[in-house]
Amino acid sequence: MENEYTPLTTSDDALDSQSMLINMGPAHPAMHGVIRLILKLDGEQVMDAEVEIGYLHRAFEKSAEQGNYLQVVPYTDRLNYVSPLINNFGYVCAVEKLMGLQVTERADYIRVIMSEISRVCDHLTCIAATTMELGAFTAFLYFMKAREFLYELVEMVTGARLTISYARVGGVKADLPDGFKEKTLSALKETRKTLKELDLLMTRNRIFVDRLAGVGIISKEDAIAYGITGPFLRATGVDYDVRKAEPYHVYDRIDFDIPVGSNGDSYDRYLVRMEEMQQSMRIIEQALAQMKPGPVCVSPSAKEIPGAEMVDEAKMGKTKGLMELGAVVDPTLEGTGKEHQKLIYPSGTPNEKKVMLPAKENTYGNIEGLMNHFKLIMIGHGMAPPKGEAYFPVEGGTGELGFYVVSDGTDRPYRVRVRPPCFPTMAAFHKIIKGGMVADVIATFGTVNMIAGELDR
Amino acid sequence: MVTGTLEKLEKMEQSNLFAPGFFTSKLSEAIGWCRKFSIFGFPMVTACCGMEYMSVACSHYDLDRFGAGFPRFSPRQADVLFVVGTISHKMAPVMRRVYDQMTDPKWVLAFGVCTCTGGFYNNYATVQGIDTIVPVDLYIPGCPPRPEAVMDGIIKLQAKIQAQGIRSTRVE
Amino acid sequence: MNIIELIQNKFPDLVVSTHDQCGDQTVVIRKEGIVTLAKFLKYDPELDFNMLTDLTCVDYLKMNQEPRFEMVYHFYSLTKNHRLRVKALVEEKSPEVDTLCELWPIANWFEREVWDMFGIRFKNHPNLKRILLYEEFVGHPLRKDYPYDKRQPIIGPKN
Structure with a gap:
């Protein structure tokens, strides 16, 4: 521990003629463009290392204080851009906890499904990057192929591939579209097929195993002391997973296992991630089977009238009486008839009216909806949680992702703090690579799954 | 790219003036043609856009069809600097240095709205458009x-490279 | 087990206030006692908070709260599966808190971030320098009085 933080410089007298300082990154292909490692080398061996981060600091926490509560959601997409949906849900869950809101069951199931799709994407990308950096470019193409199937699903539901902004405080933006279940099942089938191919290609591949096994070892105690969570911690043998330890959404109704490693090396992390993807797909299938039609968001009570009819009436100036009515809208916002569409608006408390944006049919169709929308959007009138603070942890792709939200009682968040899951891992990184070879730095760094967006925020 | 008309060529071929397989062109156009189909990019991947860059480069969308699939991670060997993702003030000197190290002719492609204008990161930490630091040839907006937008951008860049021809420095 | 009561009984002169809003058990203490309390939390077999989940700071300038800063620590126990939030009050005049690096090495980076963003110093910290921003940067951006878009570029136009 002592002498661990002495800054490395070339003028260091302690630097004997044997060793040299080498600068790795930030414009290094394997450093994902944003990490700088200063390595002190003796031949090929890493004697000491210093990690410098911050090259992608985009002031998330300051930006979050500028707008209202809903305007933070797009910023959370760009924290962990490999699994943006989990970030979305983590943030809105923190705000919901602060407001004491209970979202509907269907919304919870949708959140579970979308989170798990995101998690598979995350792990796929992580392993893909690792394999590519080890020289297995073919495997990288396979992984990207599998990810593309899942991106298509995400796009189908949210309308965007990556920066989705799908979560809303009180629910989700829109219901799952028609045919989602079938498409998901077929996408999962394709993903499984690809994963099986990859498993055959990689898991017992001599070169791959030699590069990863016994490399980048961290002990259980160190991992805990550094606050490392997620697959990185589980590879050391600790079965900590927020989904099991403190179940949120509806994870307590779903049967899944937590894969645990034993050695804490890069190879175990690879295996844990591979198995977690299988578990995630299991969760998606169970959630799809358990899910029932229902409302996807909390919302005010209203009498019902078909959305298109309401718009027509309003266009003809027949606004009398429309004020008391709420539109029955298509939850997918697509405008086609649905069996479950009548259920979108259950009765709610007046408090909840101050949270969800009204459906577009309402906004355009009647004055009440318009006013409701306007009041929520206008600065100074939007959703305002009570004064206080809340911390909400979710299991992100890389580990425990926590959102700490402080409210001063107005419609703007006073402070939004993210607990980035890969921050502790990077803090421990110098310790992990010390004593290893330079080439192993790349292999270890790949399995860290460092996502600069959430590391530097 | 062929200077003569088709008829002229046919006539030449018929008259056996040239052996079959020859054709004439302007040197500048030939060089432009060569350059535009062998884009060696330096992917300066920093942020979210990198995910889409990966998608574009991989088999689904296959950037290789445009001759731009081969990334060179040495600035000396690269023709086009792909700036993919937000550039913060801490990163700006690094990017400038990479640009300076690239040999002429070189082009810069701003990938994503953060590199074009700063996007919605209008704050203390981010550069408001990389064109404040390096000259940019092509902007691909989107966040x-x-x-598909990237492929469109690459095609437009190819047109620009073709137009530049033999000149080694950029057309202002 | 009520963690708040336990701490209140153990350190009656340290605890300023407590609450459990939204189910998050929270203890507000004077900053002098943070190392003592953290040691207790870590080594007490009944509490066994072996993980420092998060460490951050909040600037209460706009809420007119005295003192201005609050250090916020989130602890988690892997064995007992419980959480605790500890807040330490820090005045504006001499923003300095004792470091927790000895107990949890992760505190090193978290505290560097707090120094970077809020300008709070940590006593006995081994390597207190900026982490997310660059050395040339003047000021601490997450303080409420730092303008949102005040840029300090190293190269490029100043605006």
Whole structure:
């Protein structure tokens, strides 16, 4: 521990003629463009290392204080851009906890499904990057192929591939579209097929195993002391997973296992991630089977009238009486008839009216909806949680992702703090690579799954 | 790219003036043609857009069809600097240095809205458009741009490279 | 087990206030006692908070709260599966808190971030320098009085 933080410089007298300082990154292909490692080398061996981060600091926490509560959601997409949906849900869950809101069951199931799709994407990308950096470019193409199937699903539901902004405080933006279940099942089938191919290609591949096994070892105690969570911690043998330890959404109704490693090396992390993807797909299938039609968001009570009819009436100036009515809208916002569409608006408390944006049919169709929308959007009138603070942890792709939200009682968040899951891992990184070879730095760094967006925020 | 008309060529071929397989062109156009189909890019991947860059480069969208699939991670060997993702003030000197190290002719492609204007990161930490630091040839907006938009951008860049021809320095 | 009561009984002169809003058990203490309390939390077999989940700071300038800063620590126990939030009050005049690096090495980076963003110093910290921003940067951006878009570029136009 002592002498661990002495800054490395070339003028260091302690630097004997044997060793040299080498600068790795930030414009290094394997450093994902944003990490700088200063390595002190003796031949090929890493004697000491210093990690410098911050090259992608985009002031998330300051930006979050500028707008209202809903305007933070797009910023959370760009924290962990490999699994943006989990970030979305983590943030809105923190705000919901602060407001004491209970979202509907269907919304919870949708959140579970979308989170798990995101998690598979995350792990796929992580392993893909690792394999590519080890020289297995073919495997990288396979992984990207599998990810593309899942991106298509995400796009189908949210309308965007990556920066989705799908979560809303009180629910989700829109219901799952028609045919989602079938498409998901077929996408999962394709993903499984690809994963099986990859498993055959990689898991017992001599070169791959030699590069990863016994490399980048961290002990259980160190991992805990550094606050490392997620697959990185589980590879050391600790079965900590927020989904099991403190179940949120509806994870307590779903049967899944937590894969645990034993050695804490890069190879175990690879295996844990591979198995977690299988578990995630299991969760998606169970959630799809358990899910029932229902409302996807909390919302005010209203009498019902078909959305298109309401718009027509309003266009003809027949606004009398429309004020008391709420539109029955298509939850997918697509405008086609649905069996479950009548259920979108259950009765709610007046408090909840101050949270969800009204459906577009309402906004355009009647004055009440318009006013409701306007009041929520206008600065100074939007959703305002009570004064206080809340911390909400979710299991992100890389580990425990926590959102700490402080409210001063107005419609703007006073402070939004993210607990980035890969921050502790990077803090421990110098310790992990010390004593290893330079080439192993790349292999270890790949399995860290460092996502600069959430590391530097 | 062929200077003569088709008829002229046919006539030449018929008259056996040239052996079959020859054709004439302007040197500048031939060089432009060569350059535009062998784009060696330096992917300066920093942020979210990198995910879409990966998608574009991989088999689904296959950037290789445009001759731009081969990334060179040495600035000396690269023709086009792909700036993919937000550039913060801490990163700006690094990017400038990479640009300076590239040999002429060189082009810069701003990938994503953060590199074009700063996007919605209008704050203390981010550069408001990389064109404040390096000259930019092509902007691909979008947060992140869809793969189709990127391909469109690459085609436009190719047109620009073709037009530049033999000149080694940029056309202002 | 009520963690708040336990701490209140153990350190009656340290605890300023407590609450459990939204189910998050929270203890507000004077900053002098943070190392003592953290040691207790870590080594007490009944509490066994072996993980420092998060460490951050909040600037209460706009809420007119005295003192201005609050250090916020989130602890988690892997064995007992419980959480605790500890807040330490820090005045504006001499923003300095004792470091927790000895107990949890992760505190090193978290505290560097707090120094970077809020300008709070940590006593006995081994390597207190900026982490997310660059050395040339003047000021601490997450303080409420730092303008949102005040840029300090190293190269490029100043605006």
